[in-house]
Amino acid sequence: MELDPLILARIQFAFTISFHIIFPAFTIGLSAWIATLLGMSLWTGNVRYKDLAQFWTKIFAVSFAMGVVSGIVLTYQFGTNWSEFSLAVGNVIGPLIGFEVLTAFFLEASFLGIMLFGRDRVSPAMHFTAAVLVAVGTAISAFWILSANSWMQFPAGHEVRDGIAYPVDWWQVIFSPTFGWRMVHMLTAAYITxxxxxxxxxxxxxxxxxxxxxxxxxxxxxxxxxxxxxxxxxxxxxxxxxxxxxxxxxxxxxxxxxxxxxxxxxxxxxxxxxxxxxxxxxxxxxxxxxxxxxxxxxxxxxxxxxxxxxxxxxxxxxxxxxxxxxxxxxxxxxxxxxxxxxxxxxxxxxxxxxxxxxxxxxxxxxxxxxxxxxxxxxxxxxxxxxxxxMRTEDALSPVGAATVLTSLILFVLVYAVIFVSGGYYINRLLEKGPVRHVPKEPLRPTRPMAAAQDSGRIALSAGE
Structure with a gap:
């Protein structure tokens, strides 16, 4: 039986996007949950909220990493398996994906470290602010991805010259007619998840x-x-x-x-x-x-x-x-x-x-x-x-079925390792549960230091 590269390329993209969407759907809502917990801790002074935030932040870190790793290949597939698509609509889709990097990724990268490791290192207000900005960053990421996808669902704000789409009104491109309700629907789904x-x-x-x-x-x-x-x-x-x-x-x-x-x-x-x-x-x-x-x-x-x-x-x-x-x-x-x-x-x-x-x-x-x-x-x-x-069959790259099949098998194997290892580690974190925070006591001087201080006081008294 002769393999069809179109079917294989569609299976590959369906597999990678289905695997990837699990993690953004979780981390979008989880970042907002963590920010809420830190806000409650800041407002009430109850350390239980901070302990829960610390617990879920560890799970967020693993899920976020798995989402980043699984999502990288999606962009590359536009060039490897769907080069005709990239040629025809790249002038529109390319900038939208670039906007995600310039806004969402930069914002998340700037404050993710503070959110993950900031407890007891920065003020509670700064820790809360970092968590809020990471949550905003995940929502902005969803904004640009859904904008690009909504344009594919119902293109607007462009003109076609020689079979290639060129943007003429970025406002219409970004906010295509199907975008609004899809954005609200997806964000709400993430919070419910x-x-x-x-x-x-x-x-x-x-x-x-x-x-x-x-x-x-x-x-x-x-x-x-x-x-x-x-x-x-x-x-x-x-x-x-x-x-x-x-x-x-x-x-x-x-x-x-x-x-x-x-x-x-x-x-x-x-x-x-x-x-x-x-x-x-x-x-x-x-x-x-x-x-x-x-x-x-x-x-x-x-x-x-x-x-x-x-x-x-x-x-x-x-x-x-x-x-x-x-x-x-x-x-x-x-x-x-x-x-x-x-x-x-x-x-x-x-x-x-x-x-x-x-x-x-x-x-x-x-x-x-x-x-x-x-x-x-x-x-x-x-x-x-x-x-x-553009029809899906016209968007395919001129690659052989054997090449697509090889990459599909490799993706399945690599993603299986990612999912099993990441899932195992998340399960271990869940089994361990929240760790109650014990405030650190101020350092007390050691005995030699205390003796030196006593000697100094005696000398000062003698001088007086």
Whole structure:
């Protein structure tokens, strides 16, 4: 069987980006959590917040390093596997990635060391400030990456000359029509992801009877933010969906497995889309509810897949499934957050019951939802690598399948080592738990020094 370099290059990029996105999704929220803890310590004077900040800072350091290492290759792939893409849109994408380096990376590099090693070396206010600036840096990094990706989803502010895109309005390039809701959606997802990790770690400590004050603090603070953000994320997702319908209707049609746009759309709960027959097999659906959600009208209509040429349709099955995984986990998160907040309000949160056991195992939820969301977003853009400008098949470098396969195998092996070693070390840090800080006592003079001081006092007395 002859290997297809396009398929291999797509698998390679999908693998590396899926591996990488886990870490920014965590560190964006984790840096904000650490800054919050240091702010609480500064405000209340309670050393417990500082101890928790120190504990999570160690985990942040490992996760941040893994994210940097796994992310470096993504930029290089634009030149190795996707050189035609770089040639066609590099005038737009290149500066956006460069802006990330000049703003986010420089800011993070300037204050990361103070955040990691500043305790007892700088003032508490300076330590808190450094943590805030690192958190801001991670958000700025997300800003530029999502700006570049949103432009690929719906290019704007450019002109095309001889097949090459040139920016003519940077404001429109940076803030393309799909950018706003995608940025808010992603940042909120990062904070929710971290919230469930913190909640799970706190629940595990509590069930083991270890670090109980710290465990209760983690769970209360995590639930406090999750009970707000999880339903808010559902609202954000609704607005994001309406924006996607306006600018990328084919993606919405694939997400909903909606074939005939001349009739109101059902909300398809389950189905197996049949691309050849252009129907859904084994469909379980609620009539007209899809139209109500997307058009706010039971009899509203929106474009179906049949209204797009077959070569312009996204792959339906992966987009349809990944979207439902994301939404399903989102609804589960809302339910768990609500149950936790209700138990807290009733004074029954900290009990060895089923809910506490569930909380102890919720840490993967955010990561799975983020991955499902990115699968929906990126596969839903196909067959375009930059919508309306370049198809994915035209963006490939003139490299052989054997070369791409070799690099793919090497990436899998290297990333496996990174993930296993990093995951092992993070797990060790989690098992160890927070270390309670013991203030250092001022140095006392040694006995010879004390004797010398006594002799000096005697001499002074004799002189008097």
């Amino acid at each position: 971290t919230g469930f990790v913190v909640l799970a770690v706190g629940a595990r400590f509590w069930l083991k009877g270890k670090h109980l004050p710290e465990a209760e603090t983690m769970m209360k603070m995590a639930l406090g933010i999750l009970v707000v953000l999880t339903p808010v994320q559902a609202v954000i997702g609704d607005f994001h969906g309406l924006n996607t319908l306006e600018h990328q209707p084919a993606k919405i049609a694939a997400m909903e497995a909606h074939w005939d746009g001349t009739h109101p759309a059902a909300l398809v709960l389950f189905a197996i889309p049949d691309v050849v027959a252009e129907v859904n097999r084994f469909e379980i659906a609620i009539p007209k509810l899809g139209s109500l959600i997307l058009t706010h009208d039971l009899n509203g209509t929106f474009p179906g897949l049949k209204q797009f040429a077959p070569e312009d349709r996204p792959p339906v099955l992966p987009v349809f499934i990944s979207f439902r995984v994301m939404v399903g986990i989102g609804l589960l998160m809302i339910l768990l957050s609500g149950l936790g907040a209700f138990a807290w309000w009733r004074g029954k949160l900290f009990r060895p019951n089923l809910l506490m056991q569930v909380f102890a195992n919720t840490w993967p939820l955010g990561f799975i939802a983020v991955l499902a969301g990115w699968i929906t977003t990126e596969i839903g853009r196909q067959p375009w690598v930059a919508t309306g400008l």
